[in-house]
Every structure is written in C-alpha cells, then in structure tokens.
Amino acid sequence: MSQVMEKVPVTVLTGFLGAGKTTLLNRILSENHGLRIAVIENEFGEIGIDNQIVVNAEEEIFEMNNGCICCTVRGDLIRILGQLMRRKERFDHIVIETTGLADPAPVAQTFFVDDEMKEALRLDGIVTLVDACHLPQHLDADAEALAQVAFADVIVINKTDLVSNEELEALESRLRSINAVARFERAAHADIPIELAIRVGGFDLDRALAIKPTFLMPEWPFEATSVYQLAAGRYELVLLAGPDPTIDVLLEALPAATEAVLDEAEELAIVRFTDDSEGVIPGATLTPRNTPWTLDVQAARNVYLLDVPVAGAYALYSQHGPDEFSLGLIDAAGGRIEPIFVRAYDPDHEHDESVGSVGLEIDEPLDAKLLNQWMGRLLRERGVDIFRSKGVLNIEGQDRRFVYQAVHMLFEGRPGEPWGEQARKSQLVFIGRNLDRQALMEGFLGCLA
C-alpha cells in the first residue's frame, strides 16, 4: 500500500508593526504545544530554539509575468520553502511572518503556482493581528492595513486592555464590514490559544463557506425583535396606525429568553421571514409558527389575538420598529407585557469603507457554462480589486457541490460533498475594493440554468 505524505499546513501571520506578531511568534516558539514548527520571519538570523527552527526571510517580490498581479509571488519564500521541503526532518507546521507593510496576496499566491509545492504544503490560513488602539488610524491612512484585514481568515484584535468596550465593539463592527467572513478573536497580550492561531482551515475548500445567513442577506428583513417570556393563554397584540398600511411579523418559540439564544435563532428567522407571508386583518388569531404574517394596520387601533399554546420564551420579529406602531402585548387581565429585551437591527448594513464584503445566495441551479463565462470574465476584469472570493455552487445536473476559492485571479475549485438530503443553494462571497453588490447579483442571476 502506498503511503500518502500529509501536507504540511502553513499559516501566514500579518499585521502592522506593534500589533503583537512578535509576541505571538515567541509564544508559538516557546510554548509546550508538542508541535515541530518552522517559522519564517523577517528579523532573526537562522537560529534554533529548542526543537523549533527560525529562518530569516527578506521580502522579495517576484513578478513572474508582465507585472500581472496574479502572477506576483514571493521569491524569498519559494527559495526557503524549497529548502525546507528538502530537509529530512518533518515539520508539523510552518508559520510565515510578514512585515507590517506586506501585501498578503503574493504570499498566498506562492502556494498555488507550483504542483510540487502544492503536493507538499497546504496554505491553512491568513491570521491578521490588529492593535485595538492604533488600527483605526491605520485603516484610515494605509491601504496595506485594509488589505491585511480583507485577506484574513482570522482577525485577532489584540491589546484589548487599552481600549474601552465601546471602542472595541466599534472596531470589530468596522472590521466585520470590511471582512464579514473572518473568524474574530480577542486578546490583551496576543494570548490566544496557539491552536486557534495556527489551525485555521481558511483555505480548506470543504469549509469554504461557513457563512452566516446574516451576511448573505443584503439587508435585515426585520428591524426589531422583541423577546417575551409568556404564560400559555390568549393575548392581544395591539398596533396603532403607523407609517405603512401593513407590517410583517414572525412569532417563534425560543429555547430561552436570552441574547445568546436569539443570536442563534435569528439566523434561521431571516430565512423564514422572507418566506411568503399570510395577510390577515384585525381580529384574526395568530399563533407561533415558522412563517410570517402580514398584519393590516390601517385603522387607528388594530387588535390581533395571539394564542400561546405553551409557556416559554417567544421572539416577535417585526418588519418595523415596535415604536413606529406603538406595538404592545396585552394579557387576559388587561396588563401590558413588557419584553425581556428588544434587539434593533441596522436595516441596510451601511458602511463607508472602500474595501468590503458581498455575499450572494440563490436557490435555483446554475448553468456551468454560463457560470464559467461570468466568473472567468469577472476575475479577469475585476480580479485586481477582488482580494478573495469563495463559494459553494449548485450546478444543474450535478449531485455534488462545486466548491472554489480564489485569491485575486488565481482560482482553485473542485467538486465537493454530495448534496444528499440538504437543500441545494449556491453561495458566493467576495471581499474586495469598490464591490458593486447589484452588478455582482445581476451577473450571478445571469448564470441560472
């Protein structure tokens, strides 16, 4: 029986000067994690630390072909990786540290240009460390900082002890608007578990799209969720006339009336909320269920009956904010029931970054030929601006998913797992500069079979 050598995973560590890369690298080199790791970095000479190896690299950009961005690789890495691959001893992992101003694209592309390289090494992911205190200034001033965030599979927000919770939330929200599919970690002194930092799986095609529906939706379909704790029985849902003649609502049971439970539930609620709704007029009886209602609210006061079969937590997702219609829930004794909490949603995900993420999803099968033409043209014409893209595609006549990843114009794709009993749908994600959601969606829809 032939033995297949397992590919050595490679993690690329990016981040501006002072973000904490060296601190994290020192931990990777010194902690007792049992892995034999080779680190390629910029500052040390070639020295051995315990069982590890550190190799010095001097950034050497190599344009293989006519200065084309997709053919630009890191010459220094080709040389060093070639030497590492020839060594007799095996490594469990390779970590590449880049300089603060490095463009991640040539580093990533280095792993796709040669078959022998691809047979021996596997780009596992790009980890970007950011300094919670100073990144906002870098994002405003440096294209490289934006690119490092956009390329990342994992973003570690470091030095969290130097900023307030509000500043931290604002920074993470801004970073998510740039890169909606990265995994976020927080640390005070680059002290995240080593496994989380180097086992990333960002370029694993089988995991290409662990995407939340919240990101794939162009906008939230509801503006608020009111979470109630209700006893079984009959209630009145009262709405006064508001800015629109109707309002869509979805009432669902929750396992518990907590923020964390709602985090999980709203992903599915988004999908359900966009299903066809049932139109009703005042006096109708509503019950918790998986499809939305469209309530007529043209009268000055509109009363609907709400039957709750089982005591428990319930989420009332509403197309508009409850204040706009003075929405209230009244129990049988005439008392007003206050929600445990109300969550409001930004209706259109507005942000002003030139670099951002666009997620697209359609259920209908795609024509492989049309898709090939569109994607080929898109990556050829817009590949410079599309830093990364990934997708899971439902191709007509195929029992298996097609999964792909691209870095700029370099494209890697193959058939994935069979669909089996799962609902077939195609999901695409683009992260890049000046992306036009409407144009991308129109192009995508043009590929329907």
Next chain:
Amino acid sequence: MINLFNFESTGAGDQESRRRVRAWAAVILGARPEDVLTVSELRCGEDACADLETLIVLTPAVGVRRVLKVAKGVSGIEQADLLDALSKATSMENQV
C-alpha cells in the same frame, strides 16, 4: 475560455507532463540539488498575457533567477519548446 467549473477535474492536473517538463528543464537550466525549480501553468487572462502559458522558474540558492516562458499548457510542451524558450531567454539576457 478556460473551464473553471470542471466536474471531471481532480485538481491534480497533468502530473506526468509536469514531471517530464520539470526533468527536462532541470537539465536544460543546469539546476543543482540546492536550487528550486517551479513549473506554473498560468491562466491569468490579462491583456498582456497569453490565454494559457507555462512559466518554468529556476530559483538558485545563490545567484540570479532564470525564467523560461512557453505559450502552451504544460501537457503540450515538448523538449524543443524548452530549448526554444531558453534561446529566447538567453537572447533577452544578452540584450540587457
């Protein structure tokens, strides 16, 4: 148009062709054991690039990198193509 969505593809490419081209290139370019030879089939599609071309790059442990460029996919490359590419590359290098 390159077929990006090829359900028949294993993603491995024509490995035998690559091994053959790599072996020829190693001899033609005089690669030493410590040098790194990469064979890349490019389909970048930019105006200045051919639809499909192969770049063979010898990166020596020390010294100047050498590049052979053939306007064909790897599977279509013959030894004569590499000799021709070497002749062009040498001619370019002499002009510099």
